[in-house]
Amino acid sequence: MKKITYICSLIIFLLVSSCNNDSNAIETSAVEITFDNRISASQDLDLGTTVYMNQNNESVVTNELKYIISNIALIQDNGTVFEYPKEDSYFVINEADASSLTLSLTGIPVGNYTQISFGIGVDQSKYPLDGGVLNFIPQAEATGMLWNWAAGYKFIKFEGTFTPQGGTxxxxxxxxxxxGQNLDNYKFVTLPLANTINIATGNTASVTVEAYIQRIIDATNQIKLEDTSDIQVDPVNAPRIAKNLETSFSAE
Structure with a gap:
């Protein structure tokens, strides 16, 4: 009889615990983040076609544009920050591949969100090739965003042609x-959303992030391509480009 009473009590305890756990569960939903690469707010980008004039009077055509987005976080109107799992939070945005431009994130707590944060590149904690992002390395390699296993990642790959005024x-x-530790070009930005987005159960919310590529060479720092048209492992100009990237994004 005691044994039966014990078993019944255990079953009731497990049922109550299960109900309590369900009531404490956080409701989640999904969000799609689309990256819209543009010359500027008023001019769209077509690879190999769109021509724009920079502040040094050089006409520029973009043939390739890729960059790494990482460590995405969403901030609610009450200040609560949701950080997307870091091991799944590394992406290559490739203008030539439409499927790469929209990131589908799940498991986002429901709520009203007013800001989005993300890194441009790969942070030092995962650099050069940390095991925590092994699932990202094949993608980075396949898209040409790795120099090699020793040097690590290319945060941005921006290529094309330019013509100086009166030149060729x-x-x-x-x-x-x-x-290494001495040349850290990783940047982290927080952007206000133009409109609060409501992430609700059963619905997929959407956010658009516009990237203004003109600012890569024309922002805080002005890069004259006629003077320096090849910027790679460059301790002077690479940080200037990275600084410009901080100003290149806007969210809706």
Missing amino acids: ESPFVIHVGSH
């Missing part, structure tokens, strides 16, 4: 990443 067309190459 020439190629430019901008590949920026971090190199």
Whole structure:
């Protein structure tokens, strides 16, 4: 009889615990983040076609644009910060691959969100090739965003042609990443959303992040391509490009 009473009590305890756990469960849903690469707010980007004039009177055509987005976080109107799992939070945005431009994130707590944060590149804690992002390394390698296993990642790959005023067309190459502890070009930005987004159970919310590529060479720092058209492992100009990238994004 005591044994039966014990078993019944155990079953009731497990049922109550299960109900309590369900009531404490956090409701989650999904969000899609789309990256819209543009020349500027008023001019769209078509690879190999769109021509724009930089502040040094050089006409520029973009043939390739790729960059790494990482460590995504969403901030609610009450200040609560949700950090997307870091091991799943590394992405290559490739203008030539439409499927890479929209990131589908699940497991986002329901709520009203007013800001989005993300890194541009790979942070030092995962650099050069940390085991925590082994699932990202094949993607980075396949998209040409790795120099090699020793040097690590290219945070941005920006290539095309430029023509100085009265000059001839020439190629430019901008590949920026971090190199050891002394040249850390990783940047982290927090952007206000133009409108609060409501992430609710059963619905997929959407956010658009516009990237203004003109600012890569025309922002805090002005890069004259005629003077320096190949920026890669460059301790002077790579940090200038990285600084410009901080101002290159806007969220809706």
